[in-house]
Amino acid sequence: MPFAEIEPVIDADIGLHHFARLDSEPLASASIAQVHAALLKDGREVVVKVRRPGIEGQVDLDLELLRRVAGRLERRSEVARAVQARALAEELEVHLRGELDFTQEAHNTELIAELAADEEAIVVPAVIRPLVSERVLALERIEGSKVDRDLLADPERARFLAQHLFDFYIRQVTLEGFYHADPHRGNVLLTPDGRLALLDFGLLGRLDDDTRRSLALLLLALAQNRADDAAEQILSLSLTLLDADEPGFIHDMRRKLPRYHWRSLSGIQTGAALADMQRMALEHRIRLPTSIALVGKTLAQADEIARTLDPEMDPVEVIREQTGRIVTTEVQRRLEPNALLAFVAPQVDELARLPGRVGRTIERLETGTLKVGVMPTDLEDLEHVMRSTANRMGAAMIVVGLLISSALMARVNHWISLAGFCLAAAIGLYMLWKIARTPGEL
Numbered sequence: 001m002p003f004a005e006i007e008p009v010i011d012a013d014i015g016l017h018h019f020a021r022l023d024s025e026p027l028a029s030a031s032i033a034q035v036h037a038a039l040l041k042d043g044r045e046v047v048v049k050v051r052r053p054g055i056e057g058q059v060d061l062d063l064e065l066l067r068r069v070a071g072r073l074e075r076r077s078e079v080a081r082a083v084q085a086r087a088l089a090e091e092l093e094v095h096l097r098g099e100l101d102f103t104q105e106a107h108n109t110e111l112i113a114e115l116a117a118d119e120e121a122i123v124v125p126a127v128i129r130p131l132v133s134e135r136v137l138a139l140e141r142i143e144g145s146k147v148d149r150d151l152l153a154d155p156e157r158a159r160f161l162a163q164h165l166f167d168f169y170i171r172q173v174t175l176e177g178f179y180h181a182d183p184h185r186g187n188v189l190l191t192p193d194g195r196l197a198l199l200d201f202g203l204l205g206r207l208d209d210d211t212r213r214s215l216a217l218l219l220l221a222l223a224q225n226r227a228d229d230a231a232e233q234i235l236s237l238s239l240t241l242l243d244a245d246e247p248g249f250i251h252d253m254r255r256k257l258p259r260y261h262w263r264s265l266s267g268i269q270t271g272a273a274l275a276d277m278q279r280m281a282l283e284h285r286i287r288l289p290t291s292i293a294l295v296g297k298t299l300a301q302a303d304e305i306a307r308t309l310d311p312e313m314d315p316v317e318v319i320r321e322q323t324g325r326i327v328t329t330e331v332q333r334r335l336e337p338n339a340l341l342a343f344v345a346p347q348v349d350e351l352a353r354l355p356g357r358v359g360r361t362i363e364r365l366e367t368g369t370l371k372v373g374v375m376p377t378d379l380e381d382l383e384h385v386m387r388s389t390a391n392r393m394g395a396a397m398i399v400v401g402l403l404i405s406s407a408l409m410a411r412v413n414h415w416i417s418l419a420g421f422c423l424a425a426a427i428g429l430y431m432l433w434k435i436a437r438t439p440g441e442l
Contacts, residue, residue: 001034006050013133022048031055032099032202037141045141046128049102056100063093082282084290091290095181099202102137108201109139112180115172116198121164123197142197144189147308157194162310165196166318169302173207173295174216174326181205181294183301185308205294211237215295216326223319227254234277239287249284256280274299395431399424 003024010016021039027047028035032055036048070089073080098104106127113124123142131138145151152158165188172179180187182203189197207215214237221230231253235246256276274296281288306313364370406420 001029001052003036005053006034006036009050009053010048010136013136014131014138018131033102038138040128044128046131046138047125047141048131049105049137049139051100051102051135059096059100063089063096066092079282082285082287084287087290088293091294095203098204101134102202103132103134105200105202106132106137108204111178111204112172112198112201115176116168119164119168121161121195122168123191123195125197125199142189142191142199144191144197146185147188147190147196147305149309151190152194152309154194159310159313161194161196162306162313163318165309166302166306166313166315167322169299170219170319170322171325173205173298174212174219174322175329177207177209177212179205179295179298181298183298183305185305188305205291205298207291207295211289211291215291219319220322220326222257223316225257227257230257230277234281234288235286237289237292238281239289244286245284246286249280249286252280252284253277392431392435395427399428399431402427 007016007022007024010022016022018040019038020041020043023037025036026034027037031052033049033051036050038046038048040046066089067086070080070085073085106129109124109127113126116122116124125142126140128138128140149158152161169179169183180198180201180203182200183198187198187200189199191197214233218230218233218237221227221233228250231250234253235249240246274292278288278292278296303315306315361370402420402424406417406424409420410417
């Protein structure tokens with residue numbers, strides 16, 4: 001966008017008086033914002049990210065379109081219901097609206113920066129406070145170029161960066177519960193001092209603690225080639241309906257899991273492996289949460305960058321090496337006094353109530369007042385058959401009634417009688433055509 005439209009936004013939100021220089025030509029421009037280089041009066045080189053004026057209306061329009069399409073898909077397609085198209089659209093809406101608020105992006109950036117503070121291979125730009133608003137964000141400028149193995153003279157350094165990058169994303173997903181959810185090649189730079197700079201934290205994935213723990217155990221099961229444990233973790237994350245084929249899913253897991261072992265990164269993608277498991281789950285009518293899709297996307301993008309640096313890296317081995325740290329961290333968290341108390345207190349409460357519940361049940365058995373309720377489920381097919389049968393019988397009775405009444409009207413008015421016979425013939429032919437095409441419907 002022309003700088004004349006961008007400059008007033010910067011001035012109104014954070015003030016132009018902070019800058020000794022503000023370049024009018026953008027360093028980068030994308031759908032939501034564009035970035036301008038600047039120099040603060042204290043001598044620091046920064047970049048200023050500015051939200052495009054009027055982008056909110058375009059986002060509202062796009063999201064409304066997505067909601068409508070997702071709703072129609074779920075009404076018309078079993079596959080769309082299985083992948084939870086509306087839930088995915090809602091998830092996208094939450095993340096996209098979060099990307100519009102740069103105060104949230106500043107917070108996300110500081111979270112990831114804190115996590116990367118001890119990482120030798122990774123650097124995250126510092127947020128320049130107080131130059132932060134909903135529409136404008138100032139960040140430390142980090143020089144760098146797109147990730148390319150040829151830019152690194154030392155192959156060992158390339159392997160080191162690839163392993164640490166992938167390890168960093170695995171740690172985010174399995175231990176922290178929040179992670180940089182958009183690590184595409186435009187958001188990762190190779191710095192002149194041989195580190196990887198992560199940029200653009202508008203999209204930050206977040207997991208609840210139970211989902212994070214299940215994903216950690218799932219990745220460990222994949223790394224250790226334990227198909228039954230991997231299937232169990234997927235089922236614990238999923239919505240399994242009555243028609244779900246769990247034995248078939250476990251059988252497919254046992255058959256396909258060994259494919260992901262003892263192969264280089266050039267032969268396997270961890271994100272693609274999660275996507276493959278998602279497809280298997282859908283084939284067996286098991287509905288996975290939308291978080292799996294976002295985690296799979298993130299790991300697929302991290303795979304791509306790591307593959308650029310080291311095509312021979314084995315991601316399964318990287319996950320396997322994380323086993324000790326993941327298990328140790330989980331045990332430590334469980335044994336923390338507050339966490340332990342929060343876990344034990346409900347169990348003690350349930351145990352205290354157990355004798356009373358058992359006593360009441362026995363008393364009702366003795367007095368013959370115990371009631372057992374049975375809730376019928378999965379009756380859609382039976383209901384469909386009964387409705388179809390009733391509709392066809394009703395249509396047949398209408399045809400018979402028209403034939404009898406038309407025959408009686410033949411003595412009174414030939415034209416009315418002929419019209420009745422024609423209407424009965426039309427309805428009868430339609431029924432025969434419909435029965436031939438769809439035997440279970442009218």
